[in-house]
Amino acid sequence: MGMDADEGHDAVWSSPDDGDDLVADRTSAELDAEDDDLREGLAGLSRLSSSLRLEDLLIRVARYAVRAIPGADGAGLTLLEQDRADTIVATADFVRDIDAIQYGIGEGPCITAAREAQTVMSGSLGADPRWRKFGGGVARLGVHSALSLPLVTPDGVVGAMNVYAHAKNVFDDRAAELGEIFATPAAVSVQNAQVLAQARRLAARLQTALESRVVVDRAIGIMMSRSGGTAEEALGRLRALSQNEHHKLVTVASQIVGEAVNRARARHNPS
Known part of the structure; x- marks a missing residue:
């Protein structure tokens, strides 16, 4: 969403965890490695080929997100389309299972991120009061942390990206900030792919x-x-x-x- 650091903190909905302490615990080498991973993810977006099928391109975007966002174990991406079923892809089976629960009951971080056009973060899905039904089902799968990022373009929200981790309190404010940096060009790539698929x-x-x-x-x-x-x-x-x-x-x-x-x-x- 192209936010600066201060704006990003205001926009992130998070569990009551001290994200600043988590960032402070990182060494400079670890922070540099995270920056390198983000650059590699962004470089991957720039190399995406227009010849790819829509679903294949979306999967690649999700894989680059896993690389770009610290702590991610898997990611899913949802493309919203008018007069057509939403396109949902995942980098791993457990992500596919989680998103099936989310869309089956109609609540979860991705739905909230897309609806509110805001970054959504949780470090304990099973205890998160925002999605009681969703959190209980996902916690039983051994997945506790989520970072959901809306894919926002000048035309509006085209979808959302879900990043998950099995452990609790994995994502912090820095992860959200890096995720938002990644989500801006990712949204453009997704929208371009959507337009091309519609033209085809x-x-x-x-x-x-x-x-x-x-x-x-x-x-x-x-x-x-x-x-x-x-x-x-x-x-x-x-x-x-x-x-x-x-x-x-x-x-x-x-x-x-x-x-x-x-x-x-x-x-x-x-x-």
Whole structure:
């Protein structure tokens, strides 16, 4: 979300843990290593190929998040789409199980992060009063810490990224800060992938529609050659056949064209 350090602390919803003490306990070498991991995660985002399938790209973004955010054991990513089921990916089976619980009951850190457009952090999911049903189920899986980051673009929230750890109180303010730095370009990558996937789906639908129109036109031509009349009359007869046989118009047209082709082949290749 592109926050500076002070803004990030205000935006993070956390359990009552002292994140500053956890940061203070790190050595300078450990902090440098975390910065290097973040840089590698960001570099990975910059190398993502537009040729990847949407789900494959989202999984890679989630994997880079695991690398970029200190303490992460696994991550999931949810892409929100209008008029289409949300796309949900995970880097590990336990993440997939957790998100299944979350979306099954309709509550959890990812849902809150996406709805509120705020970073959400918890160090003890089983005891967190914000998601009592979700926390109990996840704690039984041995997962106690979560950091959820909304993927925010100028057009709004396009999704959310969940990062989990098995131990308690794993994520602190620094992890949230690094996560927010990572989430800004990640949101752009996800939105670009979404736009490209939508364009590909539209192109596929248009191609299918074009091919269907060609088949219908051929069927109309065949019917006109057999029975005469206008193209409009032939189309009317084709529609009547479609209704009577309870098949789509293009299916009936394909049958007529196929039968005509078979008869033509039989005439040219008599047995």
